[in-house]
Amino acid sequence: MLAWRVRREPQTTHEAVSANPLDLQIAFLFAGLFVAFAAITDFVTNHYGANGLHLLSFVVGFSDIDPFILSLLDGKFQVSQSAIVSAVLIASGSNNLLKAGYAMVLSRQKTMLPAAAWLALTLVISVIYAAYV
Known part of the structure; x- marks a missing residue:
């Protein structure tokens, strides 16, 4: 057995190409999203x-919600604190709905249905919470 292992041909390995997630381009993109979400949120809260x-x-939940949530927590908007909490929960819930869609489409397995249903349920719970607060 040992002789077989020694004489066995070495396996070729492929080096994984990895990119730095903290790259300067990503930082500029995040900063741009933060400023854009802050401006849009200010406009929406002032007018609606x-x-x-x-x-x-709800709409922002179908994108990257981190800059939106950070702009909500950082900004001084003309809405109550409970409205901000509700907005964070709704954005998280709609983001989970997006993840449920990803899970169903990318896995193409019926075994993923319970996980997708739980993710979609978080949106329903978030909207119910926002309606009563």
């Missing part, structure tokens, strides 16, 4: 109030 913020948070 908490209801507009809830709708915006």
Whole structure:
């Protein structure tokens, strides 16, 4: 057995190409998204109030929600703190709905259905919470 292992041909290895996630281009993209979400959120809260913020948070959930949430927590918007909490939950819930869609489409397995259903349920819970707060 040992002789077979020694004489066995060496396996070729492929080096994984990795990119630095903290690359300067990514930092500029994140900063641009942060500024854009802050400006859009300011416009929406000034013109449409908490209801507009809830709708915006649902739409933003289908993208990168981190800059949106950071701009919500950093900004001084003309909405209550509970409206901001609701907006964060709605954005997280709609982002989970997007992840449920990814899970179903990319896996193409029925075994993924319970996980996708739980992810979609978080959106329903978030919207119910926002409606009653």
